[in-house]
Amino acid sequence: MTKKKHKPIRKTFLIFGSPRIEEAEIHEVVDTLRSGWLSTGPKVARFEDMFRKYMGTRYAMALHSCTAGLHLAMVVSGLGHGDEIITTPMTFAATANVITHIGARPVFVDIDRHTMNIDPNLIEKSITKRTRAIIPVHFAGRPCDMDAIMSIAKKHRLLVITDAAHAIETVYKGQRVGNIGDMAVFSFYVTKNVCTGEGGMVTTNNKDWAEKVQMYGLHGMSKGAWHRYSDKGFKHYQVVLKVLSTIRWSFLVTNII
Numbered sequence: 001m002t003k004k005k006h007k008p009i010r011k012t013f014l015i016f017g018s019p020r021i022e023e024a025e026i027h028e029v030v031d032t033l034r035s036g037w038l039s040t041g042p043k044v045a046r047f048e049d050m051f052r053k054y055m056g057t058r059y060a061m062a063l064h065s066c067t068a069g070l071h072l073a074m075v076v077s078g079l080g081h082g083d084e085i086i087t088t089p090m091t092f093a094a095t096a097n098v099i100t101h102i103g104a105r106p107v108f109v110d111i112d113r114h115t116m117n118i119d120p121n122l123i124e125k126s127i128t129k130r131t132r133a134i135i136p137v138h139f140a141g142r143p144c145d146m147d148a149i150m151s152i153a154k155k156h157r158l159l160v161i162t163d164a165a166h167a168i169e170t171v172y173k174g175q176r177v178g179n180i181g182d183m184a185v186f187s188f189y190v191t192k193n194v195c196t197g198e199g200g201m202v203t204t205n206n207k208d209w210a211e212k213v214q215m216y217g218l219h220g221m222s223k224g225a226w227h228r229y230s231d232k233g234f235k236h237y238q239v240v241l242k243v244l245s246t247i248r249w250s251f252l253v254t255n256i257i
């Protein structure tokens with residue numbers, strides 16, 4: 001029997017994580033360098049505002065990575081030592097790593113073989129007295145069954161913090177996933193749909209958590225650089241929160257969008 005020859009879909013190898021950098025992006029970088037705002041400045045504020053509107057949430061806070069965002073989301077919502085947090089094994093290591101960073105225990109619930117996402121039918125079997133939260137991951141941008149997950153969370157009084165690293169454009173039943181659950185966290189790492197070099201964003205409708213994520217993301221300072229040094233003049237700040245030692249301060253040109 002002769003083997004059927006398949007026509008190649010493309011002639012060149014498709015590199016994973018090679019974003020398209022065009023003139024507009026190069027212009028933004030040069031514009032940023034010329035502006036002098038190399039740390040969190042007006043472009044980050046604009047990015048947060050655009051993201052918040054796109055997701056339909058009240059708040060969006062830019063951070064240095066999705067990992068930092070997941071970590072802070074757990075800390076500000078009171079999760080910590082001894083808690084059990086349900087998540088999926090079908091994800092990147094960061095999802096479970098951050099659970100261990102706060103002294104909690106990741107509890108893996110298997111995936112649905114068709115969606116590759118956490119199987120809601122298996123979640124309740126893994127809930128114990130120590131379970132405090134569920135971290136679903138919209139794997140490769142396909143939405144999890146959020147109705148089922150939210151109803152389990154409501155029944156057992158669990159938090160839902162979504163790892164939406166792959167899911168900027170993901171819509172579930174007409175709603176952007178950043179606006180479902182207690183908090184959602186996105187990544188702008190080089191392999192992601194929107195890339196800033198490295199970076200992350202937390203979305204929520206909870207004012208207290210939003211303020212804390214912003215403060216913890218900036219050493220516990222009451223005002224970010226944009227508010228301290230904007231063209232309205234220098235404003236003093238207070239360090240009002242204890243700084244966490246395990247936030248990953250990876251390099252990010254935060255001003256590039």
Ligand SMILES: Cc1ncc(COP(=O)(O)O)c(C=O)c1O
Nearest residue numbers: 065066067091092094165187189
């Ligand atoms: C599902 C998932 N969660 C979290 C992360 C961590 O993202 P970041 O590199 O922005 O910290 C990644 C990154 O690849 C990811 O794929």
